[in-house]
Amino acid sequence: MKRVAILGGGPAGAFAAEQLASAGWQAVLFDEKLAWEKPCGGGLTYKAYSHYPFLLENSTPKRFVTETVLAAPRAGAVSLQLDQPLLIYSRFDLNRLLLDRAERAGAQIEQARVLEITRQGSRWRVLTNHGSADADFCIVATGARNPLREVGTQLTACDTMSALGYYVPGEQSMIDIQFLPRLEGYIWIFPRCSHLSVGICGKGEPAGALRKRLEQYMTEREIPWKHGSFYSHLLPSLHTASWRRNRVTGEGWLAVGDAAGLVDPITGEGLYYAIRSADLAVRALLSEVTGLAEKMNLYQRLLRRDFAGDLEFGSRLARRVFHGRFLWASVPARMVQFTRSSPRFSAIMRDLFAGRQSYLDLRQRLLKNLNGSLYEMWMSLGFRRLVPRKAA
Ligand SMILES: Cc1cc2nc3c(=O)[nH]c(=O)nc-3n(C[C@H](O)[C@H](O)[C@H](O)COP(=O)(O)OP(=O)(O)OC[C@H]3O[C@@H](n4cnc5c(N)ncnc54)[C@H](O)[C@@H]3O)c2cc1C
Incomplete structure (x- = not known):
């Protein structure tokens, strides 16, 4: 294989580009925005930075948080001291860090919107708003709102949850997690370097109703949300049956990160799985097994063994965790x-x-x-x- 087009330059796409370029492959990455403040808490767990120490060992600004306050109706609140800190990045900074690494490894980074991909024999033609390019293989990393319908996970309404919030001025040292009555989700307050990210995620509830719940909570906590900036996005949260029929590979392509639905259905953690799936995808592509179909099978097996089996099981627990x-x-x-x-x-x-x-x-x-x-x-x-x- 000569040239791989990576569609999307979030954590999944950027890490895939870096790994391929480091292995000497020709990797060209397309992202319409490149580094941007993608709606996200920006929280990285110990699992993420222990697997990928560069996430910890760099000079990019980030917060280290070692206290979480958990609260639920009729139970009050409790402080939990973490033995390993949670890292909190702004997504602009995290995306920049990952894209810079990809570029330094030799990947070609293009700011362009992918409009369409078409199969031409055994190759792809990638059509963007700036022109077109050819590739032997495509890695689909266009996130939860993947506009390329013919590739990646086919998310139905029951496979997603809404996630929205505000970036507000403020400072605190701990993370807050608030459970709410009759909500399959939760509110979070994540302290960042220069502000707070306060958000809510929930399955089966319209975004407008979630926003009301969040604003009521912030008003009660005297959080100045009217001075903040609002964000909202989709979060994949695959239903148990959807894990089994999840479309993560096809002829000449594979999907990583949110575009492959790879998000924890209970916590909404997706950053680690974006990076990890990109890592596994590149391992499969670089593996010694012959034939593209075999490499795609290998990617699916690696995913399942590494974390998808666990997340599928998590999807069975989700309702019980929040409503049980x-x-x-x-x-x-x-x-x-x-x-x-x-x-x-x-x-x-x-x-x-x-x-x-x-x-x-x-x-x-x-x-x-x-x-x-x-x-x-x-x-x-x-x-x-x-x-x-x-x-x-
Ligand atoms: C509100 C919210 C809070 C969250 N908080 C956390 C958290 O604290 N911790 C955590 O681990 N996870 C969190 N997540 C999940 C996390 O944000 C995602 O799992 C993660 O961003 C997935 O990375 P990705 O690279 O797959 O996709 P994305 O980060 O969405 O990147 C996709 C990229 O593709 C580009 N793109 C899309 N379409 C095109 C196109 N046609 N042409 C060119 N480029 C295109 C976009 O510009 C984007 O840069 C949160 C999600 C939400 C919505």
Whole structure:
């Protein structure tokens, strides 16, 4: 293969371009905006920067956050100290960092909107608003709003959630996560270097209703959102059945990142999966297996083994996490209460935030720790009754 066109220059496309160019392949990347403030929290977990240390070791501005406050209706709030910080970037800076790396590795970066791709024999013709180019292979990295209908995941309404928010002036040291009644999603406040990113994501609820919930929350918290700038976007959140029929490869193309639907259906984390899928895609292309069809099969197998199987399982848990009940209270309320009272449960939450706890093993770990966690919670309740807190 001689020339690979990478359609989209977000984290997935930029990382794919860097890896291909580093291996000596001819990589040309098209993005209509290049580095831009894509609507996003910008949060990177320990899993992301431990796999890809350059995300930590660079001079690009970013925040390191080691405290999360979790809150749920009827359970109050609890502070969770993280043993590994969450990194928070502005998306302009993160995209710039990744595009610069791709360019330094030798990729050709073009600011252009891809209008259409057409198959010509065994090659592609990429038509952009600035002209056209030929390629032997296409990597589709055009994000959740992929306009190229014939390639990438075919997202239906039940495979997405809305995500929107405000960048507002302000400063705080911790992350806030607020669960809300009857919402398969949550509100977040992420501190960035010069402002806060306050947002909400939710499945099955119109964007307008989510926006109202968020504005009410910010008004109650006295967050000056009327001075902020609004953002909104789609977030892939594949339904369990959709993981099985997910279209991530085809003749002469493969898809990575959001364009392949590769987002955690519970947390909405997508940055790590964008970079990771690009990494796996390039490994498959560079592999020794002969034939393009075999390379595509290999990419699908690598994805499944690495994280897609886990995310598919996560999609089965999502409703239960947000709408389920445990011991006569909502699951989010119990999560807050257990985090407050049980060191064992707090350790599980810390691992979930770091990305060290898979969904496939979560149930087993929770069951294994259930007796201990309940014991710790009841002991803590009993202790609080015996030694009541001083009146304020
Ligand atoms: C509100 C919100 C908050 C989020 N917060 C987090 C978070 O805190 N942490 C996290 O891990 N994930 C988060 N995500 C998910 C994360 O933003 C995505 O998973 C991630 O951006 C996916 O990267 P990507 O490269 O696949 O796609 P994108 O980042 O969307 O990049 C796609 C690129 O393709 C370009 N493009 C599209 N169409 C064309 C075209 N026709 N021609 C040329 N270029 C084109 C676009 O300009 C864009 O640069 C959030 C998402 C949302 C919506």
